[in-house]
Amino acid sequence: MGALEALEKLAPVVLAFGCGVVLARRKVVPAESSKVFADYAFLFAVPCYLFGNVYTSDLAQLFNWRALTGHAAAAALAVVLVTALCWTTGVREPRQVALRIMAAIQVNTAYFAVPVFIMLFGDAAPIFPVLLFQVCVLSLVIISTMELGRSDRTGGPARKLGSAVAASLLTPVVIACNAGIALNLLSLHLPQVALDSFAFVGDSASPVALFALGLHLGGSGLEVRGTTREEIWLIAFKCVAFPLVAYAVCRYGFGVDGEWLNYLVLIAAMPAPQNLFIFAQRYDVSVDMSAALVIKSSAVALVLLPLWMQWVAHSG
Numbered sequence: 001m002g003a004l005e006a007l008e009k010l011a012p013v014v015l016a017f018g019c020g021v022v023l024a025r026r027k028v029v030p031a032e033s034s035k036v037f038a039d040y041a042f043l044f045a046v047p048c049y050l051f052g053n054v055y056t057s058d059l060a061q062l063f064n065w066r067a068l069t070g071h072a073a074a075a076a077l078a079v080v081l082v083t084a085l086c087w088t089t090g091v092r093e094p095r096q097v098a099l100r101i102m103a104a105i106q107v108n109t110a111y112f113a114v115p116v117f118i119m120l121f122g123d124a125a126p127i128f129p130v131l132l133f134q135v136c137v138l139s140l141v142i143i144s145t146m147e148l149g150r151s152d153r154t155g156g157p158a159r160k161l162g163s164a165v166a167a168s169l170l171t172p173v174v175i176a177c178n179a180g181i182a183l184n185l186l187s188l189h190l191p192q193v194a195l196d197s198f199a200f201v202g203d204s205a206s207p208v209a210l211f212a213l214g215l216h217l218g219g220s221g222l223e224v225r226g227t228t229r230e231e232i233w234l235i236a237f238k239c240v241a242f243p244l245v246a247y248a249v250c251r252y253g254f255g256v257d258g259e260w261l262n263y264l265v266l267i268a269a270m271p272a273p274q275n276l277f278i279f280a281q282r283y284d285v286s287v288d289m290s291a292a293l294v295i296k297s298s299a300v301a302l303v304l305l306p307l308w309m310q311w312v313a314h315s316g
Contacts, residue, residue, distance in 0.1 A: 016207040017295075020214020031219020035281055037212035041205050042278045047176035049202030050135065052195055054180025057128060067260040068129050070250035074268070075138065078105045078245055082237065089230060095285050098145040102279065103293050104237045106134050107270035117266070126263040135177045139275070143171055146283040209274050216277070216291050227296065231289065234272075235297045239304055243268040269308045271297035 024031040082104045086097045107113060109131045117127055169175075183190070246268035250256040256264065272293045280290035 016210035017214040020211040021218035024215045024218025031215050034212040034215035038278045038281045041209040043172050045205035047172040048198045049205045051176040051180045052198035055184050062128050064260050067256050070254035070256045071264050074246040074249040095149040098142050099285050102142050103234050103272045103276050106273045108273045113270045213277050238297050239300045271301040
């Protein structure tokens, strides 16, 4: 029953993605236009979504610092493991490694985790601190690495690094998140019409990003038989190894138990984030592999969802 309900919650995801695939294959919408839709999501819709939700949240109630620290430690350990695996398999270019770290560690929150948490717990609030960690820490590192590797960056290493960090701090996603936290903490009042406007645009982030992914895959194609060994180990790490790492580190390293331990394990079991494809397309790094990982990891996570639900139930 749990898997069936999860499928029902994910029906809008299938619709948005599926329409993109069909329209691209029938050449109704050009597949190359996926870049325009992805830029809209990355530069405008997702920042609006993040700002509105951060600003209106009760930050004091959302943050369990022991649980969040445990998640951060688990993510740090996973970064080391994934980096080692990348070097072992011959992937050593910084931007390529950074993209694979993102695929193996960051989670699909808005498009997958939220409906699952609403179904299981009636509330998606526990996801929000992890989302902030992803945006304000992990994504900042990923974006800095991507910006540092851009061919149009000039100067020495220090200047390139400074420019990359500055560029990452000035990306709309990071600005929106930090602005939402600052205004929330300062208790500055924003008119309801402004919040409604952010929500209106932010609500388009999920369908537009999924539609862009569908357009890209509709144009390039996606074959299960053509799954590479690299894709297999990345998906296995994301959907199996990372949840186990999160469980071990959070429980035995930081003493997290009860509901928050269940939350963190289930969050870690979510598939690779939609932003993986958006980042890859924006910086032109392993676009086809990123698109394939988002879809294939989502399929695997959905199959494993009943098992992780049992894990959560028994742990609770």
